[in-house]
Amino acid sequence: MKRSLPLAIVFIGGIIYFFAYFTPHYFSEYILQQKILVDWLKILGLFAFVIGLYSLIHLHATKIKRKVDNWQYSVMTLTGLTIMFIFGILVPEKFGGGIDQGSIYDWIFMNVQVPLQATMFSLLAFYITSAAFRAFKARSVEATCLLIAATIVMLGRVPLGESIRSATKGFLDFPLWTQWILDVPNMATKRAITFGVALGMIATSLKIMFGIERSWLGGSE
Amino acid sequence: MGFWSVLGTLVAAVFTLAIFSFLYKDNPFYKAAEHIMIGVSVGYGLAQLYHLGFKPYLWNPVFKEAQYELLIPAAIGMLYFGFLHPKTRWLIRIPIALFMGIGSGFSIAPSMQAAIYTQLQATIIPLWQHGLTFGEALSNILIVVGVFTAIIYFFFSWKHKGVIGGLAKAGIYFLMIGFGASFGLTVMGRISLLIGRVIFLFQDLPKVIIGIF
Structure with missing residues (x-):
C-alpha cells in the first residue's frame, strides 16, 4: 500500500497524460490539460513550497535553539524572511503592504535582494576568470x-x-x-x-x- | 531624491560591499549578507506565492466563486504534511506521485516534438544549392557534420575505434568549440554584472552621497 499506491498513481497518471496529448477532445484539452495540469498542480505546488519553508524555518530555529556555531546568522535569515512575510502578506496595502510597485516589500526587493544577488553572481566573474587562467x-x-x-x-x-x-x-x-x-x-x-x-x-x-x-x-x- | 531612494541606495551599497568583502576572505559581513539574502529571497517567494498562487488559484475560486472541486488538489496537497509524523510520512508520496506521473506522461510527446523532431528538421538543410554562397554551404555542411559527429561521441553502444572513433574524435572538437563559446558567454555575462555593480558603487553611490551633503 505504502509503495504500491504511489506507483499505481504514477502509472495511471502517466498513461492518461501520455494519451491526453494526442486526444483533441474537450475532456482532454480542458479538464486534463488545463484544469488538472495547470490549476491543480499549481495548488499542489503551493503546499510543496510550504514544506520547503517549514524545513528552512525548522533548520534555523533548531540552530538558534541549540546555540550552534554561527547561530546568529540564522537569526538574520529568519528576520529577513519574517520582514518579507509581514510586509508582503500581513500588512494592508494602505500601510505600504502588498507586493505592488512602491510597497515596502518592493523596496526591500529592489534595494536588498537585487543588489545582493547581482553582486553574488558578479563575484563569480573573479573565480571564473581565475579558473580560466588555470584551465x-x-x-x-x-x-x-x-x-x-x-x-x-x-x-x-x-x-x-x-x-x-x-x-x-x-x-x-x-x-x-x-x-x-x-x-x-x-x-x-x-x-x-x-x-x-x-x-x-x-x-x-x-x-x-x-x-x-x-x-x-x-x-x- | 527622496528619503527612501537615498536610504535604498545606501542599503544596496552596504550589501554590495559586504558581498565583495569575500574577495579578501570569508568574513562575518559576507556571511551576514548571504544569510539575509536567503531569508529575503524565501520571504519574497512566499509573498509572491500567496498573492499570485494561493489567492487567485485556491482562495478566491473556492470562497468567492464556489469552485469546490479545487478542494480536491488542496486535500491532496495537505498530504505533504504527513511527513511531519513518522507514521504518516509515506503519505507525502501521493502528491509527489501525482506530479511524477502527470509530468512523466505529459512530457514524452512534447519532448519528442520540440527536442527531437524540430531539431532534426532544422538539421536537414541543403548542403549545396543554387543561390547559396560558399560560406553558407560550408556552414551548413559543418552544422550537419557537427550534429552527427557529436551524437556519435555520445553513442556508447559501439566502441570508439576505427571509423566510429574518428567520427567521435571530430565530435569532441565540435563539442570543445561549443563549450568554449558557452564558457566565453558565461564569463561575459558575469563580467557585465560586475560592471553593473562597479558602476553602481563608483557612479550612483557618490551622486547620492554628494546629494546628502
Missing part, C-alpha cells in the same frame, strides 16, 4: 579548440573586438567570428546535446511510469 592551457588539440573559441567569443562581445575590427580594417573581425561560432559549431553541439537530453528524459519518464525507477519513493517502507 586555458593549450595542452592538447581539444583544449586549444576550447581556448580559441572562448577567446574569440569573449573578444567579440566587448568594444575591444569592434576596435580591433576597425583598426585592422575588418581583417580581424571578432564580432563576426563570434556570431559564426555561435551559429554553426556551437549550435551543432547544442543540438546534439539536446537530442541526448530529450532521449534521456523520455527514457527516464518511461522508467518512472513503469515503476523501474523508484528512487523518488525514498528509502523507507
Whole structure:
C-alpha cells in the first residue's frame, strides 16, 4: 500500500497524460490539460513550497535553539524572511503592504535582494576568470579548440573586438567570428546535446511510469 | 531624491560591499549578507506565492466563486504534511506521485516534438544549392557534420575505434568549440554584472552621497 499506491498513481497518471496529448477532445484539452495540469498542480505546488519553508524555518530555529556555531546568522535569515512575510502578506496595502510597485516589500526587493544577488553572481566573474587562467592551457588539440573559441567569443562581445575590427580594417573581425561560432559549431553541439537530453528524459519518464525507477519513493517502507 | 531612494541606495551599497568583502576572505559581513539574502529571497517567494498562487488559484475560486472541486488538489496537497509524523510520512508520496506521473506522461510527446523532431528538421538543410554562397554551404555542411559527429561521441553502444572513433574524435572538437563559446558567454555575462555593480558603487553611490551633503 505504502509503495504500491504511489506507483499505481504514477502509472495511471502517466498513461492518461501520455494519451491526453494526442486526444483533441474537450475532456482532454480542458479538464486534463488545463484544469488538472495547470490549476491543480499549481495548488499542489503551493503546499510543496510550504514544506520547503517549514524545513528552512525548522533548520534555523533548531540552530538558534541549540546555540550552534554561527547561530546568529540564522537569526538574520529568519528576520529577513519574517520582514518579507509581514510586509508582503500581513500588512494592508494602505500601510505600504502588498507586493505592488512602491510597497515596502518592493523596496526591500529592489534595494536588498537585487543588489545582493547581482553582486553574488558578479563575484563569480573573479573565480571564473581565475579558473580560466588555470584551465586555458593549450595542452592538447581539444583544449586549444576550447581556448580559441572562448577567446574569440569573449573578444567579440566587448568594444575591444569592434576596435580591433576597425583598426585592422575588418581583417580581424571578432564580432563576426563570434556570431559564426555561435551559429554553426556551437549550435551543432547544442543540438546534439539536446537530442541526448530529450532521449534521456523520455527514457527516464518511461522508467518512472513503469515503476523501474523508484528512487523518488525514498528509502523507507 | 527622496528619503527612501537615498536610504535604498545606501542599503544596496552596504550589501554590495559586504558581498565583495569575500574577495579578501570569508568574513562575518559576507556571511551576514548571504544569510539575509536567503531569508529575503524565501520571504519574497512566499509573498509572491500567496498573492499570485494561493489567492487567485485556491482562495478566491473556492470562497468567492464556489469552485469546490479545487478542494480536491488542496486535500491532496495537505498530504505533504504527513511527513511531519513518522507514521504518516509515506503519505507525502501521493502528491509527489501525482506530479511524477502527470509530468512523466505529459512530457514524452512534447519532448519528442520540440527536442527531437524540430531539431532534426532544422538539421536537414541543403548542403549545396543554387543561390547559396560558399560560406553558407560550408556552414551548413559543418552544422550537419557537427550534429552527427557529436551524437556519435555520445553513442556508447559501439566502441570508439576505427571509423566510429574518428567520427567521435571530430565530435569532441565540435563539442570543445561549443563549450568554449558557452564558457566565453558565461564569463561575459558575469563580467557585465560586475560592471553593473562597479558602476553602481563608483557612479550612483557618490551622486547620492554628494546629494546628502
